[in-house]
Amino acid sequence: xxxxxxxxxxxxxxxxxxxxxxxxxxxxxxxxxxxxxxxxxxxxxxxxxxxxxxxxxxxxxxxxxxxxxxxxxxxxxxxxxxxxxxxxxxxxxxxxxxxxxxxxxxxxxxxxxxxxxxxxxxxxxxxxxxxxxxxxxxxxxxxxxxxxxxxxxxxxxxxxxxxxxxxxxxxxxxxxxxxxxxxxxxxxxxxxxxxxxxxxxxxxxxxxxxxxxxxxxxxxxxxxxxxxxxxxxxxxxxxxxxxxxxxxxxxxxxxxxxxxxxxxxxxxxxxxxxxxxxxxxxxxxxxxxxxxxxxxxxxxxxxxxxxxxxxxxxxxxxxxxxxxxxxxxxxxxxxx
Ligand code: COA
Numbered sequence: 013x014x015x016x017x018x019x020x021x022x023x024x025x026x027x028x029x030x031x032x033x034x035x036x037x038x039x040x041x042x043x044x045x046x047x048x049x050x051x052x053x054x055x056x057x058x059x060x061x062x063x064x065x066x067x068x069x070x071x072x073x074x075x076x077x078x079x080x081x082x083x084x085x086x087x088x089x090x091x092x093x094x095x096x097x098x099x100x101x102x103x104x105x106x107x108x109x110x111x112x113x114x115x116x117x118x119x120x121x122x123x124x125x126x127x128x129x130x131x132x133x134x135x136x137x138x139x140x141x142x143x144x145x146x147x148x149x150x151x152x153x154x155x156x157x158x159x160x161x162x163x164x165x166x167x168x169x170x171x172x173x174x175x176x177x178x179x180x181x182x183x184x185x186x187x188x189x190x191x192x193x194x195x196x197x198x199x200x201x202x203x204x205x206x207x208x209x210x211x212x213x214x215x216x217x218x219x220x221x222x223x224x225x226x227x228x229x230x231x232x233x234x235x236x237x238x239x240x241x242x243x244x245x246x247x248x249x250x251x252x253x254x255x256x257x258x259x260x261x262x263x264x265x266x267x268x269x270x271x272x273x274x275x276x277x278x279x280x281x282x283x284x285x286x287x288x289x290x291x292x293x294x295x296x297x298x299x300x301x302x303x304x305x306x307x308x309x310x311x312x313x314x315x316x317x318x319x320x321x322x323x324x325x326x327x328x329x330x331x332x333x334x335x336x337x338x339x340x341x342x343x344x345x346x347x348x
Contacts (some may be wrong), residue, residue, distance in 0.1 A: 014155075028087075029087035029090070030187075032316035034065040034181070038066075039064050039180075048171060057170070060298075062302070066180070076181065077113075080159055080184050080313075082336065097127075097147060099143055100140075101140045103162050103337070104167050104224045105129060108218075111128050132274050133336030135332065137308050137309070139203060140244075148189070156188040164179040177304075182309045189256075200344065202258045213339070215234060258344055264289055271295055273330060274314075275311055276300035297318045
């Protein structure tokens with residue numbers, strides 16, 4: 013039997029620019045108190061969320077994605093015409109087909125690009141990063157625009173207090189290029205999936221297994237359903253494991269991490285990971301109090317805000333980690 017040679021490692025790539033966009037409309041916990049049986053105190057103490065952004069009826073996932081993407085391209089000083097790959101990570105696409113990335117291509121005028129979506133829930137942005145890293149590293153593409161974008165407000169059951177208080181809308185983006193020089197180099201990345209736990213967090217209706225009909229419409233099956241406590245436990249364990257793997261694959265220890273940018277779902281989940289990784293609380297970027305859980309957009313928005321707020325200096329090692337429906341998880345270490 014001939015040994016199959018292991019694939020060559022991809023050529024290095026870097027994050028050349030970041031961008032984000034959130035809708036103007038703020039929905040506070042106080043406003044939610046008028047919609048469902050909840051309280052600011054419950055939401056704040058159980059999740060850390062104070063408010064979230066809600067897109068206008070005529071503002072779609074692709075519009076938010078394009079705004080975030082444009083800001084990332086401006087920062088990277090890359091012309092839209094030079095983008096050859098667009099990957100949008102989303103579970104709330106404009107339409108089931110075509111992909112939201114196709115609309116984004118049109119909005120931005122990236123007319124020479126290949127464009128498609130990935131569906132990996134809250135881990136989607138880091139899945140897109142890994143795809144872009146390998147595609148560019150193999151020489152297949154040169155300038156990738158990766159975007160996490162969600163309009164979760166369209167897929168939330170606004171009468172279910174277990175879920176509707178948790179989510180929000182927004183988009184974040186990054187431009188990935190070959191790493192000739194400059195910071196933002198991706199040192200390592202790890203992905204994982206456990207389909208056996210798919211039922212813990214899903215949108216049960218609206219797909220081929222359960223089309224929405226006149227009969228089942230009142231059940232609101234095309235909205236998020238979640239077993240919160242179970243998801244919580246898996247989230248802590250998977251993000252801890254994924255973090256350790258990415259740090260070790262980069263040849264580092266957690267003491268080397270200057271900033272942790274975790275998925276922004278619940279402050280208690282973040283606290284549990286930080287404690288297990290022994291990272292100082294001041295070295296963790298948190299914005300979930302402003303936006304809630306924006307799924308695939310969350311890590312991308314946080315990365316852009318951390319960048320624009322000057323939280324990352326050249327040479328700093330940054331850990332990104334996410335977890336979501338699937339179940340999926342993902343992590344990456346970046347040298348800024
Ligand atoms: N307001 C007030 N009470 C609420 C509420 C709300 N918005 N949502 C749930 N409750 C109630 C429950 O009905 C339950 O009442 P009961 O004890 O009378 O049955 C009580 O609060 C406790 O519910 P529980 O589910 O145990 O709360 P929790 O401490 O686990 O917090 C979550 C619930 C959803 C915040 C938490 O489980 C969580 O964050 N899970 C992970 C979610 C997540 O991150 N999902 C996305 C992953 S990417």
